[in-house]
Amino acid sequence: xxxxxxxxxxxxxxxxxxxxxxxxxxxxxxxxxxxxxxxxxxxxxxxxxxxxxxxxxxxxxxxxxxxxxxxxxxxxxxxxxxxxxxxxxxxxxxxxxxxxxxxxxxxxxxxxxxxxxxxxxxxxxxxxxxxxxxxxxxxxxxxxxxxxxxxxxxxx
Amino acid sequence: xxxxxxxxxxxxxxxxxxxxxxxxxxxxxxxxxxxxxxxxxxxxxxxxxxxxxxxxxxxxxxxxxxxxxxxxxxxxxxxxxxxxxxxxxxxxxxxxxxxxxxxxxxxxxxxxxxxxxxxxxxxxxxxxxxxxxxxxxxxxxxxxxxxxxxxxxxxxxxxxxxxxxxxxxxxxxxxxxxxxxxxxxxxxxxxxxxxxxxxxxxxxxxxxxxxxxxxxxxxxxxxxxxxxxxxxxxxxxxxxxxxxxxxxxxxxxxxxxx
Numbered sequence: 001x002x003x004x005x006x007x008x009x010x011x012x013x014x015x016x017x018x019x020x021x022x023x024x025x026x027x028x029x030x031x032x033x034x035x036x037x038x039x040x041x042x043x044x045x046x047x048x049x050x051x052x053x054x055x056x057x058x059x060x061x062x063x064x065x066x067x068x069x070x071x072x073x074x075x076x077x078x079x080x081x082x083x084x085x086x087x088x089x090x091x092x093x094x095x096x097x098x099x100x101x102x103x104x105x106x107x108x109x110x111x112x113x114x115x116x117x118x119x120x121x122x123x124x125x126x127x128x129x130x131x132x133x134x135x136x137x138x139x140x141x142x143x144x145x146x147x148x149x150x151x152x153x154x155x156x
Numbered sequence: 157x158x159x160x161x162x163x164x165x166x167x168x169x170x171x172x173x174x175x176x177x178x179x180x181x182x183x184x185x186x187x188x189x190x191x192x193x194x195x196x197x198x199x200x201x202x203x204x205x206x207x208x209x210x211x212x213x214x215x216x217x218x219x220x221x222x223x224x225x226x227x228x229x230x231x232x233x234x235x236x237x238x239x240x241x242x243x244x245x246x247x248x249x250x251x252x253x254x255x256x257x258x259x260x261x262x263x264x265x266x267x268x269x270x271x272x273x274x275x276x277x278x279x280x281x282x283x284x285x286x287x288x289x290x291x292x293x294x295x296x297x298x299x300x301x302x303x304x305x306x307x308x309x310x311x312x313x314x315x316x317x318x319x320x321x322x323x324x325x326x327x328x329x330x331x332x333x334x335x336x337x338x339x340x341x342x343x344x345x346x347x348x349x350x351x352x353x354x355x356x357x358x359x360x361x362x363x364x365x366x367x368x369x370x371x372x373x374x375x376x377x378x379x380x381x382x383x384x385x386x387x388x389x390x391x392x393x394x395x396x397x398x399x400x401x402x403x404x405x406x407x408x409x410x411x412x413x414x
Contacts, residue, residue, distance in 0.1 A: 081341075
């Protein structure tokens, strides 16, 4: 992905905080587990949960759940319509450790503030103008995030 | 010394050019260039284009005599709106301080309806969208020509700020999709520059005619964000900014889009 000068400026502008447009009175849900980024990775599984690779594979392709295919190509046979916004995820586990994958799914803006990828377990208080049904919610639950990670680590 | 000076001027000129060159340096392209050939063919054939039903419905409403006054839009503008100037239609949305700033084509239609004693309809009522489609269609082929100077300049800047703000669970801005990624696929859908020249347009996805504001609301819903209200200042600013990006593009109303 090459960025032209104009696009780069655009990214910078996009980063500038816009005041007066946020109406964030969202509270952190009780069951939200906190996490910590260290060395560009999140070592501990969210809430200490175990992921399930099979469920993870369903979550990545379900457009109501992860909808990862909206932006990424994944090695799942039978799926033709996928997005080309993000890099293909084949072989992702040979490029990154589990902990490095985790930070990218939880909230990748911790390592790349300009990323356009949604943070699937981003602090809901950071979301600007969420739709009513999504207020105070994360994109995926902690269990679903761990399931997705369990699936991704199989992509060697 | 002279050489240095000259190259310095050249360099700073270049820098200035790079930093001030608006993003619009990217040539504006109609959504038409991103849709499938079959969809284009559907748009180009008046008999196949489902949006033409709205044009016809709009024509009917345009000629409908109001019960209270016995008047119709066509009394002033001609049965086929032939007395309307397509170039003025291509200027919308326009600025009018007495009417609260940004005035959309639909709002102008509502003012006229009000003058001839029509029943008041809420913004984006299907009848208003049909009238809007009919009137805008009269300017088919005209170049979009939104005012960008004077009081509009600041409003367009405000609209651009909203355009570049992240919204919703998807946590992306309009410009992420429509300025950075046109031509890329999002699932099975090719992303366009999100231009406004085709609107009101027929949407194959939902099987309805939608105007630009409704399309923007649909993108916000897709972003899992709370859409701005139909009468909000934000939606007017976004609509204005989008339309200003489309300046120079041919009006395609009713376009056919995904």
